[in-house]
Amino acid sequence: MKLSTKGKYGLIAMADLAIAYIKNPNNSYLVLKTIAIKRDISEAYLERIISKLKKANLIITQRGSLGGYSLAKHPKEIKVSEVLYELEGKLDVGGCGDSNDKSCLIKSNCFSQIVCEEINIKIRESIENMTIEDVLKSYLKKSKE
Amino acid sequence: MKLSTKGKYGLIAMADLAIAYIKNPNNSYLVLKTIAIKRDISEAYLERIISKLKKANLIITQRGSLGGYSLAKHPKEIKVSEVLYELEGKLDVGGCGDSNDKSCLIKSNCFSQIVCEEINIKIRESIENMTIEDVLKSYLKKSKE
DNA sequence: TGGAATACCAACTAGTTTAGTTGGAAAGGA
């Protein structure tokens, strides 16, 4: 039930990209290595994570020297749920109603399903109403303290 | 991030035990095999799951023939969080503050930590305010429809 | 008192997922 490193590293990378974006929206390309070293994350692994976010059109890239990664839009236009969905899949506790869940034969009315639905609603509530900008503000505020 | 079968089967077993308990609080022992067959769950696996709930004092048992499992207290006194905690561990998305999380060196102020905390609060909110009786009521209501 | 029924328990296992690593190809600037 834990958030995997994929989701975690993805969020951290988005934060660094968001800081660069706000500083200079027109030219905010960051080199992967910079983020990887700063955050002590395996560069190769982070690259695989960030490429997923590119496919989801949350990030744009430039190749070659002077290349790098940048947010595709303003941090306030990127929901945390979008980032996590791409990296973790649907962020919920699942449930018997899932089409790919063959483990439960009860389907239509399962006790655990009722519990799952309740939890899933709460999770969705929180991450769909949270943008990268929102989290960044808390983050920067905390950093100052 | 999905609820594993452990948590799911555990909740389902608790539901069956709760139904028996409400019917006759004094003698509500259910044989494991009955639940396993009814819910189409491996008996041996379910036994391992249910034994964890016994250790957590949510269930009492009687050995020998005429033996079985019963809730240790009224369903309204058992929180969903207690059941899931025993089977899934702390039900949250984790976070860098976790003492057993060595993957994040940032610790004190991590971007992803802020997101995790927000989600964790919501999850806790839902399962700590939900008793087995509450869920059972929804379950039985749905069954009638 | 012996057997059937039940709970209890630990060791094993196949398959999946996680968290990466390795090794290179393609693109672009100097």
Added chain:
DNA sequence: TCCTTTCCAACTAAACTAGTTGGTATTCCA
């Protein structure tokens, strides 16, 4: 042409999941 960067696919060790196997300990009942 060389260096820097993104891009991409195949591989891997370790952990976790979802069980299975094979037994032991209790208790009831005929």
